[in-house]
Amino acid sequence: MNTLLSIKTRNNVLLTMAQLLEKERAAIISINKKDLEAYKGDDISMFDRLKVDNSKVDEMIAAAKHLASQEDPVGVERFRFKHDNGMQVYNKTASFGTILIIYESRPDVTVEAAGITFKSGNKILLKGGKESLNSNLKIVELWHKALLQNNASTDWVEYLQFNRTETQAFLEKPTQKVDLIVPRGGERLIAFVKQHATCPVIISGRGNNFVYVDKEADLEIAIAIILNGKSKISACNAVDKVLIDENLPNKEAFINKLISKLNTAKIQVLGDAIVSKNHQLEEIASNEVWYEEFLDYKIVVGEIASNEAAITMINKYAGGHSSVIITKDSDKAKVFMENVDTGVVYHNASTRFTDGSQLGLGGELAISTDKLHQRGPIGLQHLVTNKWYVHGNGQTRS
Known part of the structure; x- marks a missing residue:
């Protein structure tokens, strides 16, 4: 001893x-x-x-x-x-x-x-x-x-x-x-x-982190956070899935811009049935892909009906690590943050901050x-x- x-x-x-x-x-x-x-x-x-x-x-x-x-x-x-x-x-x-x-x-x-x-x-x-x-x-x-x-x-x-x-x-x-x-x-x-x-x-390390872009999101913030979330593909705090509110104004233009920015960063973009059809993307092979942590230059973009539907989807498929809501509506953010079942929840900030030194612990x-x-x-x-x-x-x- x-x-x-x-x-x-x-x-x-x-x-x-x-x-x-x-x-x-x-x-x-x-x-x-x-x-x-x-x-x-x-x-x-x-x-x-x-x-x-x-x-x-x-x-x-x-x-x-x-x-x-x-x-x-x-x-x-x-x-x-x-x-x-x-x-x-x-x-x-x-x-x-x-x-x-x-x-x-x-x-x-x-x-x-x-x-x-x-x-x-x-x-x-x-x-x-x-x-x-x-x-x-x-x-x-x-x-x-x-x-x-x-x-x-x-x-x-x-x-x-x-x-x-x-x-x-x-x-x-x-x-x-x-x-x-x-x-x-x-x-x-x-x-x-x-x-x-x-x-x-x-148990530590599994990511498969989601970003939900609410219909009242600041779209510049959304793009910056998604790109930053994919800036280090080997990290467990990387973003793998993006859910976009189907009622987002100028939705198609936003998705086109997001795909273009991701492609410029050499990220392969896959889509759910709707996004892949509307934006000529490869469609995910099955819903099982929503469970996957990529650790690769790959991301999935899909549409979702509402904040509540996003919460349900994240709680089903995510790795329990980190999740983000992009919105100007603080009440909606509160509902999301209280009900999403991940260790760290973000409002208008990048998942890349899920790190002991970044969250005030000095290290982890x-x-x-x-x-x-x-x-x-x-x-x-x-x-x-x-x-x-x-x-x-x-x-x-x-």
């Missing part, structure tokens, strides 16, 4: 990590090139997430420094109560213990997600994908250096070099205590972890589409459980 490190030590490890990332910047980028050259798959979004350049190293350094500046999330008092018999009762935040992060392709997870996990007092088990192995091992080497420089055990950060069979065996029968698992990746990875894990899992472990124990971006203050502290002087219950 690892004894909880003092907040001073945890912060110093994070600051040392930031210094080492800067010092080893060129080496990290060079080693990452080996991973990029070795990647033979055709998943463009995975390749995008795999790449580490100067700006990505800058983000890693900023994440480590910001985490070091944040308040300790452990030991925060959430509730207090004085019993009639004199006992003093407190409920305080506590670390989980050991957290396993299973992830694909993104070496920055080895810094940011691990950093959040470490700052909140947890031991970290990292299981990255084989495509980013060299990059991940280099970053874990820096974690170990940072820990040793601050007289902390390297056991706090452990990298599991498991293949799929070994990972399944570990999930089903862990060889050490695991309190929480966070899978970061595509739907197949998440399904694999859910199927085999024997401890709690935070994951974006949860579950409802327990935290929904949406999971930051430092959410990566804790709680514990009851009861102080007495001999009380017994009659």
Whole structure:
């Protein structure tokens, strides 16, 4: 068992990590090139997430420094109560213990997600994908250096070099205590972890996000938000579906303009039965496409009868991640935001803001589409459980 490190030590490890990332910047980028050259798959979004350049190293350094500046999330008092018999009762935040992060392709997870996990007092088990192995091992080497420089055990950060069979065996029968698992990746990875894990899992990462353009929308805002939502196709906060109110004034001209702008951005536009017929687009093969997260240069545009119909459709097909209403009607926006069942709901703003750093958390472990124990971006203050502290002087219950 690892004894909880003092907040001073945890912060110093994070600051040392930031210094080492800067010092080893060129080496990290060079080693990452080996991973990029070795990647033979055709998943463009995975390749995008795999790449580490100067700006990505800058983000890693900023994440480590910001985490070091944040308040300790452990030991925060959430509730207090004085019993009639004199006992003093407190409920305080506590670390989980050991957290396993299973992830694909993104070496920055080895810094940011691990950093959040470490700052909140947890031991970290990292299981990255084989495509980013060299990059991940280099970053874990820096974690170990940072820990040793601050007289902390390297056991706090452990990298599991498991293949799929070994990972399944570990999930089903862990060889050490695991309190929480966070899978970061595509739907197949998440399904694999859910199927085999024997401890709690935070489900994260599936997007398939919708934008609803209400009949009272500002059309310039609508186009800007849809284009921005498709500006990074590898992100889980990307837009895949657009619903346009059938009563929108100048609807056909708006759809033509939207299609033109998307095509200029090299986005393939598919339509539902009505939009494809009216605008000479390829029609979606079936309604099953509404369920799909694309992670590709592809988007579906369809017509919808009303705000209520949009809410129903989003609740049926979306991934539980993010959704947007574009409207000048604040009452209609309120109805949409209260009734759409996604972790983040937007009024006249882009889904690309669904990100821990953008929503004030400083960083994120994951974006949860579950409802327990935290929904949406999971930051430092959410990566804790709680514990009851009861102080007495001999009380017994009659």
